[in-house]
Amino acid sequence: MKKLLAVTACPTGIAHTYMAAESLQKAADQKGVPIKVETRGAVGVENGLTAQEIAEAHAIIIAADTDVDEDRFAGKPVIRVAVAQGIKVPGELIDRALAKEASSGLGASPTSRPEENEGRKPNMFYKHLMNGVSNMLPLVIAGGLIIAFSFLFAFTKGGVDQVEGSFGAALSTIGGASMGLMVIVLSGFISFSIAGKPGLAPGLVGGVLAKDMGAGFIGGIIAGFVAGYIAHYLIKTIKMPKNFEGLKPILIVPVLSVLAIGLLMVYVIGQPIEWLLTGLTAWLTNMGAGNAIMLGAILGAMMALDMGGPFNKTAYTFAVGLLGASLYTPMAAVMAAGMTPPLGIWLATVIAKNRFTKEEREAGKVASVLGLSFITEGAIPFGAADPIRVIPSFMVGSAVAGALSMYFGGGLHAPHGGVFVLFIPNAIDHLPQYVLSIVIGTVVTALMVLLLKRKAPAKL
Structure with a gap:
């Protein structure tokens, strides 16, 4: 009997992730098809797929708007859709997965069948952005709520009247530290989604510069995408002797990509985005x-x-x-x-x-x-x-x-x-x-x- 695997994930990891998993499980049960669904939610990976299960699977359904570690499915027929599709049309996804050509196992090339990449390209921009957002949200929510709790110990909002060293002031500092990482993490994980580990360093640096230059979350988003594609380009184009290939991901690509995004942020991107964000802030503050x-x-x-x-x-x-x-x-x-x-x-x-x-x-x-x-x-x-x-x-x-x-x-x-x-x-x-x-x-x-x-x- 054909066995299916599935992975569900949404940016917040709260609702869509588990609703899609439940829908796929119900649809498979109705069709009498064995399926195991891995959820990648706010609490982490649950019901994780093992290497043996992947090797034995007929096909994999990925209903996700964020990264789900797809490299482990190399050589397997994969249906890639947005997480919402897992909720709305689970039966159709089961049928499509069953109709896929049987896999020859993990050893096959990830590009051995063109249909495996079905649905991959149209949502890549959104996927990269949501990967940054999903990693940013825990910091924003935690920091924002801790700052809100600090109001319990203040006479005015933001702890203006709090005594330095008080518990309320400590809460405000902790919340502010968490919120302060928002743009940095957003940029870093957008870049990571595009280029993998080599994209993390330039993305984080671009995020720091966006924050320090006043370019805000808009600058962080742009920095993340630019840094990611720079790192991706360098990885693909730089060719080195085999003995020195190991230097590329730990020395060559980080140095060049960090330098490139740094110079672009300082001399090209940062200032115009800061002006744009300042104008947007002024308009929102003074709007009628x-x-x-x-x-x-x-x-x-x-x-x-x-x-x-x-x-x-x-x-x-x-x-x-x-x-x-x-x-x-x-x-x-x-x-x-x-x-x-x-x-x-x-x-x-x-x-x-x-x-x-x-x-x-x-x-x-x-x-x-x-x-x-x-x-x-x-x-x-x-x-x-x-x-x-x-x-x-x-x-x-x-x-x-x-x-x-x-x-x-x-x-x-x-x-x-x-x-x-x-x-x-x-x-x-x-x-x-x-x-x-x-x-x-x-x-x-x-x-x-x-x-x-x-x-x-x-x-x-």
Whole structure:
């Protein structure tokens, strides 16, 4: 019997990773196909694939938006798709994997069959970016929440009135150190995704220069890509005698790539990006009510469009990057908008129980918990079951929540936390109005769902 393996991974490693794994496992069980799914989530690699399992596998399904150590699958037929596809069309992926030509084992060349690279190129930019984001997020979330906790020991935000050496000041310092690594790690792991280990050094150096020159997260992203492709080019083009080949990855490539990205950042890239970020910061700081509402609506709609996919992660990354410039309103709008789809669909199942199946009502309860935790992915099963009606409903509700949050001037000083961060004093500016934004967005989402959804919905 043909045995399949799969790997799932998403940038945050929280929801999509495990939802895709569950969907693939269920689809394989329904088809009577043995499958083992490795998850690469926030807690690390779980259910890891062994060399023997890989050797015996007929094909491998990779549903991931980040690096998953693909070199170990050399010579095996591989289906590569975005992690969202693992959730939406698991049965199709199982069928495609089964239809692949049987593998001859690990010893085969990774380029022996053209079809093995199916789906690889179209998502490479996003994959590299998300690899940087996924490695950056733990630092940002940890640092942001620790800084938020430091507000418990301060009379004003940011610990201005804290006594030097106090516990509150120590928390603020620790959180600031974690947040300070954001741009550096982002740049370093984008470059690492492109060029492997030789790309890490120039990527990290480019990130440090972007941070020190005031180019911020935009500069870090650009530095990561430039450094990665420089290192990749050097690895491919520099030819040395066999006896000296070992010097290339530890001496030649690091020195040349670090020097190249350093000079480019200092003389070419850094200053223009710093001007751009300064202008963006000034515009966001001084924007009128109309522009603020429009920005909030756009960010909100992006959060709900694919619920953890590229648009969602782009909006979130944009907001997180602005935290370093002390701009907190976009982050608040993004979290409010990200909470409303699962909360709104839960409210819809409560308001009109007869419009939903028993399974959907149970899923609605789970979605409510995920929504309170700022895990937008909790609404995915409903969006996947009826995307034409439900996803636009989510987008409208999230756009309203994001627009209202910006209009009220809600500011979020932590990059995550959901409802739990609401209880931290001073962590959110204009707290009552911010909560109202989430409530209104939730109600609008529920009403839109009930207005557009079929009376006899498809069973989840």
